[in-house]
Amino acid sequence: MSKRNGIKSELIQSCRMEVLKNCPICGSELFEPFISGKDYFLTGEAFGIVKCRSCGFRFTNPRPEASNLGKYYESTDYISHSNTQNGLFASVYQLVRKYTLGRKLSLIRRFQKNGEILDIGCATGQFLNFVKQNGWKTTGIEPDDKTRHKAITEYGLQVFPEENLDTFQKASFEIITLWHVLEHVSELNERMAQLKFLLKPSGTLFIAVPNCNSFDAKIYGEFWAGYDLPRHLYHFTKADMKLLAEKFGFKIVKILPMKFDSFYVSLLSEKYKSGKMRWLPAFWNGLLSNLKSMPVNGHSSLIYVLALK
Ligand SMILES: [Zn+2]
Numbered sequence: 001m002s003k004r005n006g007i008k009s010e011l012i013q014s015c016r017m018e019v020l021k022n023c024p025i026c027g028s029e030l031f032e033p034f035i036s037g038k039d040y041f042l043t044g045e046a047f048g049i050v051k052c053r054s055c056g057f058r059f060t061n062p063r064p065e066a067s068n069l070g071k072y073y074e075s076t077d078y079i080s081h082s083n084t085q086n087g088l089f090a091s092v093y094q095l096v097r098k099y100t101l102g103r104k105l106s107l108i109r110r111f112q113k114n115g116e117i118l119d120i121g122c123a124t125g126q127f128l129n130f131v132k133q134n135g136w137k138t139t140g141i142e143p144d145d146k147t148r149h150k151a152i153t154e155y156g157l158q159v160f161p162e163e164n165l166d167t168f169q170k171a172s173f174e175i176i177t178l179w180h181v182l183e184h185v186s187e188l189n190e191r192m193a194q195l196k197f198l199l200k201p202s203g204t205l206f207i208a209v210p211n212c213n214s215f216d217a218k219i220y221g222e223f224w225a226g227y228d229l230p231r232h233l234y235h236f237t238k239a240d241m242k243l244l245a246e247k248f249g250f251k252i253v254k255i256l257p258m259k260f261d262s263f264y265v266s267l268l269s270e271k272y273k274s275g276k277m278r279w280l281p282a283f284w285n286g287l288l289s290n291l292k293s294m295p296v297n298g299h300s301s302l303i304y305v306l307a308l309k
Contacts, residue, residue: 015064015065015068015071016064016065016068017062017063017064017065018062018063018064018065018066019061019062020059020062020063023052023054023055023057023059024057024059024188024189024234025052025055025057025188025243025247026052026054026055026057026243028052028053028054028055030052030053030054031050031051031052031053031061032050032053033048033049033050033051034048034050034051034058035048035049035221035227036048036049036222037049037222037223037227037229038222038229039072039229039230039231040223040271040272041228041231041272042072042074043072045230047060047062047063047229047230048060048061048062049061049227049229049235055240055243056237056239056240057234057236057240057243058234058235058237058240059233059234059235060229060230060232060233060234060235063230063233064230066186066187069186069230069231070144072230072231073144073231089267089277093264096260096264097126099260100258100260101126101127101130102130104127104177104206105131107206107303107305108131108175108177108204108206111175111204111253111305112175112203112204114135114136114174115136115137115173115174115175115200115203116136116137116138116139116172116173116174116175117136117137117138117139117173117174117175117176117177118139118140118168118172118173118175118176118177118198119138119140119141119176119177119178119179120140120141120165120177120178120181121141121142121143121179121180121181121184122140122141122142122151122157123142123147123151124147124150124151124154125140125142125150125151125152125154125157125159127177128140128151128155128157128159129151129154129155129157132155132157138157138158139158139159139160139173140157140158140159140160141160141161141162141164141165142159142160142161143161143162145161148160148161165194165198166194168198170197170198171197171198171199171200171201171203172198172200173198173199173200173203174200174202174203174204175203175204175205175206176195176198176199176204176205176206177205177206178205178206178207178208179206179208180208180209180210182207182209182234182236183209183210183228183232183233183234183235183236184231184232184233185233186233188233188234188244189247192244192247192248193248195248196248196249196250196308199308201308202307203307203308204253204305204306204307205250205305205306205307206303206304206305207241207303207304207306208258208302208303208304209234209236209241209301209302209304210226210227210228210232210235210236210261210265210300210301211226211236211237211238211297211298211299211300211301211302212224212226212227212235212236212237213237213238213298214226214262214289214297214298214299214300214301215285215288215292215300216265216266216269216285216286216288216289216300217300219266219269219285219288219289220266220269220272220273220285223269223272223273224265224269225265225266225268225269225272226265226269226300226301237297237298238255238297238302241302241304245304245306249308249309250306250307250308250309251306251307251308251309252304252305252306253305253306253307254304254305255298255302255303255305256302256303256305257290257298257299257301257302257303258299258300258301258302258303259290259299261299261300261301262285262286262287262289262290262299262300262301263282263283263286263287265286265300265301266281266282266283266285266286266289266300267279267282267283267286269282269285270282270285286300
């Protein structure tokens, strides 16, 4: 499993796989291989990304069956599921996360003055707790039992498992947020339809996802941490998000960069490529990504602000 190329056993995943026959966005049956990579974070298993010949959308295919995806999150290191601060990397991550909480709230306030926020994939609830302290009504969805329990006990938040999304009333929320979540969701179309159902007609939807057209994605290739195989099932560009939004009656009203992600993703990518935390090259590539990615292809991660048409 450890050799980089050509080992047959790398191609055998330890769980059942699902093969997508149609492009999740346009439905085309014609794809071509785009890139092969591995789960550099946890299992070392090999996975591939295909590109739709019709609309250009890139997605992980084949992918672990939805019921088996949980094992790819079974690590104490899965950083968004943790509030601990061990090591320099985790400390910096937590510092940046605190800073970005303020940025996210001021972004939301540009579009909605008050109301109820639904945060899907709320992890340990730091963002929801922050907005709750600032006067918003909050509801969270978190599929991982332990992480959800942490959000409930540490902050007293209302957080539910994923299946509860079906129980909410139509047009319940002024704001729905998915911070680095949509790329993990097995049923992309069903989820988009659900978001449309749950959002108030005048509401705003915020979707943050990695951008596989960014400079750092091109520099690191298969080692780019934004692919995060097989946890990331879809690899979005601005064009893909526009198609997806329109398919479900949304329009993109704004696209904003997440500039810290260029550094964070470059550092992880350096680790996957060289086995070491190479801070200097990561910082340099992160900086270049922020400088060079503008304005056409976009930064390492982007926040899409959507409204119903
Ligand atoms: Zn397509």
